[in-house]
Amino acid sequence: MKAIRVREFGPPENMRIEDVPTLHPGPGQVVVHVKAAGVNPVDTYIRSGIYARKPNLPWTPGSDAAGVVESVGEGVTGLSVGTRVYTSGSITGTYAEQTLCEEYQLHPLLQKLSFEQGAAINVPYATAYRALFQRAEAASGDWILVNGATGGVGVAAIQMAHAAGMRVIGTGGTEKGRNLVKEQGADHVLNHHESDYLDQVQRLTSDHGVDVILEMLANVNLDRDLKVLAMNGRVVVIGSRGRIEIAPRDIMSREATVAGMLLTNVTKQEMATIHAALHVGFANGTFNPIVGKQMPLADAPLAHHEVMKPGACGKIVLNP
């Protein structure tokens, strides 16, 4: 089968498509025939070698995919050959024609979702759910600011917050992206490239401020975020690519909370809870993954360049 391999950490061009041995499941394991693989920013951090967790080389990137069960190992009881599934993690990586998973890493993919949409579920939707409901404990009626709403996590967060009856502000860097955010349920959209865009938050919320901020680029925005929080507001740091100076008094005066989250810290049991909740949202149509770009597997290097560029508009997926 064909798989993307990284033999040395470095630039996107270090990912090459290779012929590798076909996979066979061990006890409790499942081989999935991958129809689409999701591209996440974390895949690029790991590939470049800057990420804290360094896999053994050669390495096939990817935790997210959707496809069809090809074979099951001894003791697998919940899945059979031919079942449509999406992954939440993989033993061998998902940028490939086949991926090997533990049974708990697989979830049924509803018929109404395409394989490409299935590949856009795991990291984005699990992260948005974790941040919004488990870390920020956001509730209906709350004002939510999704700072960076046009990408995988942001779109998922907008759909969730809207469905839960929150009042939603989303930001995007392009008009196309902001239109997408509006279509997905944001009440208001702002341009995070305008220097004073957060000044509008007080007006939009009638001077209440926002109760919750989901922050995709904390190293740029955290200081300003703290100034537009409501009393008892919560910021969840989802993404950050550097350092920032803040004024701690902004946290004191609002009795605010700055919380972090990292999806890899989520336990197996918490992950099962999250995917059970996601299933309901996909089934009733309130969650709907948006695929912005599809590329052939061999274009993985291009996909890694694209995912780090400004101008996000939904997810990037690879088709093996």
Ligand SMILES: NC(=O)c1ccc[n+]([C@@H]2O[C@H](COP(=O)([O-])OP(=O)(O)OC[C@H]3O[C@@H](n4cnc5c(N)ncnc54)[C@H](OP(=O)(O)O)[C@@H]3O)[C@@H](O)[C@H]2O)c1
């Ligand atoms: N903590 C975790 O467990 C976890 C899990 C998943 C993702 N993440 C991180 O969260 C971030 C978003 O992930 P993703 O999958 O949604 O990535 P993505 O699809 O590449 O989207 C990136 C988002 O960041 C936005 N952005 C760019 N400049 C910004 C700015 N100045 N202020 C606010 N937002 C800005 C982009 O908007 P425009 O392109 O429209 O400018 C886009 O909405 C990444 O840094 C990722 O590594 C963390």
